[in-house]
Amino acid sequence: MKYRRLGSSGLKVSEIGLGSWLTYGDATEKDTARECIRYAYENGINFFDTANAYNRGEAEKVMGEALKEFRRSSYVLATKVYFPMDAGPNDRGLSRKHIMEQCDASLKRLGADYIDLYQCHRYDPETPVEETLRALDDLVASGKVLYAGISEWTGAQITDAVGIGKRLGLRPLVSNQPIYNMIERYIEKEVLPVSEREGLGQVVFSPLAQGVLTGKYKPGQAAPSGSRAANDRTNFVINSYMREDVLACVQKLEQLAGEIGGTLSQFALAWVLRQPGVSSAIIGSSRPSQIEENLKAVDLVLTDEVLARADEILSEIEGFAPLR
Numbered sequence: 001m002k003y004r005r006l007g008s009s010g011l012k013v014s015e016i017g018l019g020s021w022l023t024y025g026d027a028t029e030k031d032t033a034r035e036c037i038r039y040a041y042e043n044g045i046n047f048f049d050t051a052n053a054y055n056r057g058e059a060e061k062v063m064g065e066a067l068k069e070f071r072r073s074s075y076v077l078a079t080k081v082y083f084p085m086d087a088g089p090n091d092r093g094l095s096r097k098h099i100m101e102q103c104d105a106s107l108k109r110l111g112a113d114y115i116d117l118y119q120c121h122r123y124d125p126e127t128p129v130e131e132t133l134r135a136l137d138d139l140v141a142s143g144k145v146l147y148a149g150i151s152e153w154t155g156a157q158i159t160d161a162v163g164i165g166k167r168l169g170l171r172p173l174v175s176n177q178p179i180y181n182m183i184e185r186y187i188e189k190e191v192l193p194v195s196e197r198e199g200l201g202q203v204v205f206s207p208l209a210q211g212v213l214t215g216k217y218k219p220g221q222a223a224p225s226g227s228r229a230a231n232d233r234t235n236f237v238i239n240s241y242m243r244e245d246v247l248a249c250v251q252k253l254e255q256l257a258g259e260i261g262g263t264l265s266q267f268a269l270a271w272v273l274r275q276p277g278v279s280s281a282i283i284g285s286s287r288p289s290q291i292e293e294n295l296k297a298v299d300l301v302l303t304d305e306v307l308a309r310a311d312e313i314l315s316e317i318e319g320f321a322p323l324r
Helices: 030-042 058-067 096-110 129-142 155-168 191-198 209-214 244-259 264-273 288-299 304-314
Strands: 003-005 012-014 016-018 047-049 076-081 115-120 145-150 201-205 278-283
Touching: 003 278, 012 016, 012 278, 016 030, 016 288, 030 058, 030 288, 047 201, 047 278, 058 076, 058 096, 076 096, 096 115, 096 129, 115 129, 129 145, 129 155, 145 155, 155 191, 191 201, 209 244, 209 264, 244 264, 244 304, 264 278, 264 288, 264 304, 278 288
Parallel strands: 016 047, 016 278, 047 076, 076 115, 115 145, 201 278
Antiparallel strands: 003 012
16 A cells, blocks of 8 residues: 555545445445455555434444554554534534534544544535634544545635635645545546645545445446445436447447456556546455455556546546536
């Protein structure tokens, strides 16, 4: 495994991270989830990402239980706050009340004394950014949180937050967690340049486009039984990729990956990691063998010629990037 600094902070995270969205606590049985987490840890992954909203806290519980067997200081544990956790008007968002209460609730579910990276899961237009940043800063001062980050904020929102934080003398945000893969590339225009300027590293989710960039979904064919696309409980995001033009291009990308000695998923991860502003690519896994394959991406070298050929193939997608 290789490691990168998380933005301009001193924290080192594995280039491949393990997440729990749509898997742990829901689609993946607990024992299998523990096997995946154990395999990831034993093979160098030190960055583990979850969120309070993933299956209403169940993913945090599974992640926390599985990581208990390892020395706490040896891994980086990340979770998030924003989405509704109950029906009340204050059970959502980035108010001081919700952030403080949910941090304590996450710590309890995780069975941890502190959270390494606490992230604002989305931008909250109903709460002053200053209130949110002060709450995060107080959590860091208390020792409950070591670093603070955000997820899916725009370049303008990041610039505004960084400016407010500097004016108030608060500890800086260190990361942003956006969607980023070969098909969805909106962050390249503004988010990446702004983040690099302000010292935020990207810990990107869905680098394999919900599994589409593994090549298992074929044009003109039904989704394989048991796959994410075939599950109505988990296919609400992947459906945006399940188009004939997208799947046809994926087949060509898979052929290109084979030419350079890799699988499509390894190619897709190496493609994401080519960006110096990306600190870690977060994968999901329902079995250890998927992690084993994906870990090899850190050693796959992509030449300028290969990257140009990939872009040529991707340009065949109607309305090329982003899809949504």
